Amino acid sequence: MPLESLVDHIDELISQITNLTSNLQNIPYPRVKQNIRFSGQNYVNGLKIAKEVITNCIVKRASLLSSVQRKDGRTLPPEEIIRSYWLDQVSGCYRTVERFNTDITTQANPSMPYELYHWLFDLFDRLGLDVTIVLQDSNQYTNDSFEKAIVEPLMPLLKVAKEPLLPGSLLQVETKDFVNAYPIKLGYVISFIKGEACNPLLWPLLIHEVFHITDKEKALMTSHNSPTKGEIPILHENKTVNSRWISEIFADIMAIHYVGPMYAFSLMDYFERVPYVQTIQYPEMCVRLYSVYCYLESVRSTYTDIVHRCLDSFKAKIGEKVLEYEESGELSEEKKEKLEDIYQKISGWFPLLRVNSFKQTLREYVLTAKSVGFENRTNSKFAPFPHLVFSYDEIDNLIFRDRISLAIHPNILLNVILSNLGKYNRHIHYDVLVDSIKKWKIKQAWERSIQNLK
Amino acid sequence: MASFSRLESLLSTVASGITGIGLWKDYGIKTPELKYFIESLGEIQLSVSALAPSPPMKHYNTAIELVYSRLLAKLPLFKEQDASENDLEEALKDAKELHGLLSAVYNDLRTCAISV
Numbered sequence: 065m066p067l068e069s070l071v072d073h074i075d076e077l078i079s080q081i082t083n084l085t086s087n088l089q090n091i092p093y094p095r096v097k098q099n100i101r102f103s104g105q106n107y108v109n110g111l112k113i114a115k116e117v118i119t120n121c122i123v124k125r126a127s128l129l130s131s132v133q134r135k136d137g138r139t140l141p142p143e144e145i146i147r148s149y150w151l152d153q154v155s156g157c158y159r160t161v162e163r164f165n166t167d168i169t170t171q172a173n174p175s176m177p178y179e180l181y182h183w184l185f186d187l188f189d190r191l192g193l194d195v196t197i198v199l200q201d202s203n204q205y206t207n208d209s210f211e212k213a214i215v216e217p218l219m220p221l222l223k224v225a226k227e228p229l230l231p232g233s234l235l236q237v238e239t240k241d242f243v244n245a246y247p248i249k250l251g252y253v254i255s256f257i258k259g260e261a262c263n264p265l266l267w268p269l270l271i272h273e274v275f276h277i278t279d280k281e282k283a284l285m286t287s288h289n290s291p292t293k294g295e296i297p298i299l300h301e302n303k304t305v306n307s308r309w310i311s312e313i314f315a316d317i318m319a320i321h322y323v324g325p326m327y328a329f330s331l332m333d334y335f336e337r338v339p340y341v342q343t344i345q346y347p348e349m350c351v352r353l354y355s356v357y358c359y360l361e362s363v364r365s366t367y368t369d370i371v372h373r374c375l376d377s378f379k380a381k382i383g384e385k386v387l388e389y390e391e392s393g394e395l396s397e398e399k400k401e402k403l404e405d406i407y408q409k410i411s412g413w414f415p416l417l418r419v420n421s422f423k424q425t426l427r428e429y430v431l432t433a434k435s436v437g438f439e440n441r442t443n444s445k446f447a448p449f450p451h452l453v454f455s456y457d458e459i460d461n462l463i464f465r466d467r468i469s470l471a472i473h474p475n476i477l478l479n480v481i482l483s484n485l486g487k488y489n490r491h492i493h494y495d496v497l498v499d500s501i502k503k504w505k506i507k508q509a510w511e512r513s514i515q516n517l518k
Numbered sequence: 519m520a521s522f523s524r525l526e527s528l529l530s531t532v533a534s535g536i537t538g539i540g541l542w543k544d545y546g547i548k549t550p551e552l553k554y555f556i557e558s559l560g561e562i563q564l565s566v567s568a569l570a571p572s573p574p575m576k577h578y579n580t581a582i583e584l585v586y587s588r589l590l591a592k593l594p595l596f597k598e599q600d601a602s603e604n605d606l607e608e609a610l611k612d613a614k615e616l617h618g619l620l621s622a623v624y625n626d627l628r629t630c631a632i633s634v
Contacts, residue, residue: 134544149540152533152617159624160526203628208521217526220534220554227550255521 066123066143070158074115077165081108084172091172096181100172102251103198103210107168109246110214114161116242117218121225122150122157153221160217167213167253170201175261179501180270183474184254186508187274187322190419193281195251199270202255205334207273209280210251215243252277263490264478264497268323268330275318276311278417285311296409297402299347309347310406313355317410320359324422325374326478328356328382350389351403357386358407363423370426370456370476373483425473429453432511460484467492469499471507525624531558532620535589535613543606555613556596559589578623585615 065071085104091097126145133139146154176199188195222242254273260266279285285307300306320327335349342348360379363371389395414421420428430453454462454470459480462468464487470477477500481488531554538552589612595601596609 129541129545132545132547135546136544148544149537150533152536153530156526156530156533159529160523163522163526204521206521208523212521213523216523217530219527220530220558224534224550224554227553 066126066146067118067154070154071115071118073158074111074118074161077161078108078111080165081111081168084169088172091178093178093181095185096178099181099196099198099251100168102196102249103171103253104168106210106214106248106251107164109248110164110218111161112246113215113218113222113242114157114164116240116245117221117225118154118157120242121221122146122153125225126150156217157221164214167200170258171198171253174199175201175258176256177262177498177501179498179505180267182501182505183267184270184274187271187419191278191417193278195277195281196249197252197254197277200253200255201258201261203257204255205257205269205273206255207276208253208255210253211248213253214248262494264481264494265326265490266330266334267474268319268327268478269334271319271323271327272315272331275315275322278318279311279314285314297405299351299402299406300344302344305344308345309351312346312352313403313406314410316352316355317359317407318414318417320356321411321414321421322419323475324371324425324479325360325363325378326475326482328353328360329378329482331356332382332385348394350386350394351399353382354386354389354395354400354403355407357382358404359411362407362411370479370483371423373456374479377483377485422475422479425475429473429476456480460487463493463496463500464488467496469496469503471503472500473504474501522624522627525620525627529617529620529624531555531561532613532617534558536610536617539606539610539613542601543603543610552596556593559593578619578626582616582619582623585612585619588612589616 081104085101088097088100091100123142123146126142126149129145130140130142140148181199184197184199188197254270254277256270257266296310298306299309316327316331323330332353335353340346340349346352360375360382363375386395390400454472459470459472459477462470463477463480464484474497477497481493481497534551535555538549538555541547541549542552589609592605592609592612595605601609
């Protein structure tokens, strides 16, 4: 059979992925393991669809055509027909199935610490979203549903195969609904830049992707009370482009409300290292930076001094950038007014998501400790402190001087880092942060079990 | 941003065009591949311009726009019952060029970080 070698190769890939996902001993967390197995099953089904596509949509169609005379009177064997007319489709299928294998392999062995899943799971849980997500090494920060990642590349071939090869003739390959036969279950792949996987300063960009997924899952931008309905200012005359741009700004504003000032740093730091140009998908850089700057301008009182310390250290820097945009004319008064209006409308919507804002996370940190009566400090810096409240300076000293990981929400720790960038060293403090997430997760589980006992 | 899967889908759509035009030229039959390609031409433009243009992308943008506009101009030809050998040869050349450019974009995107 033509393309037998490719079909055999796909079988081999199916077996590789099955082995990989049934053998995930390196992953210490059951929920992460479960998500990767779920993803693996989707890729296996994707490979099965690809196999059917090759057999039914290419080989069988070429075989039918081998009985038809060309204009020059010749008939060609199926192999030659495929080589002459379907070559690019075949190499495309090969490229896609290989990517499936690369995707699931990097998901099972990501460069990012598995602990980051806890941070994202916590946000999804608070958002009330029961979706499966997996993290994947890539060279971009993006998110894709499994359906898009797996089925979309095969769709052109699947759609075409549904119709007769020759209009009005019986030369048609009977095709099943392969997508139904091998279902791709709902879930998302969040990709991140492999080289930045161990750079905690860019981790907040993952939260931007989480809010994109939230938008897709809850159809926020199209819901009846969407902030984009009604009198939202127009940034681009084309409706589709405008809605894409607003969606980016939405994810930025939600992310900064959730993560705090550290998100603005991550965004700016990333923009500084990668050339960013406005497209129909993404608004100008000045638009996105000004949108998060509006948060820095508006955030005020807080339960601890962390916000102020972060603002002191970073607001001036991003302010300088905003000034540059103003002076160059990229950020006009009219544009600023529109963005301030958009900021007001979108940020006013944040409470509807029922997720703690950064300020609320700080508040919760303080109140949880008080509610169980552990607010008194201990002199021992090595105390397990499941419910101890530390001041900003104490967190600062424990993390940077003593390198002790703390069971504190990652958003708080990341913002403490932002206000201490001079003391921060990725190689030294990365492990402290990862261990802190682990401790925070354990503390959270412990608190929940106590609550359940009550 | 246009993910790898999106680009793979675009490449497959253009490849459908190559198949469809080739079969029309040599067999004189208009298959569903050609119909699908014609229907998806608009989508190709939108998706390509959604690619975040890192410097290597900028290099491709002009070339893609040029070949795309040539293909778009041939749309009335694709809707005709018959077309000259020469016209179809030209159309096939353009579709192959577009496929080559998109393949180059795909390969570049696999090696350069671009968007958030």
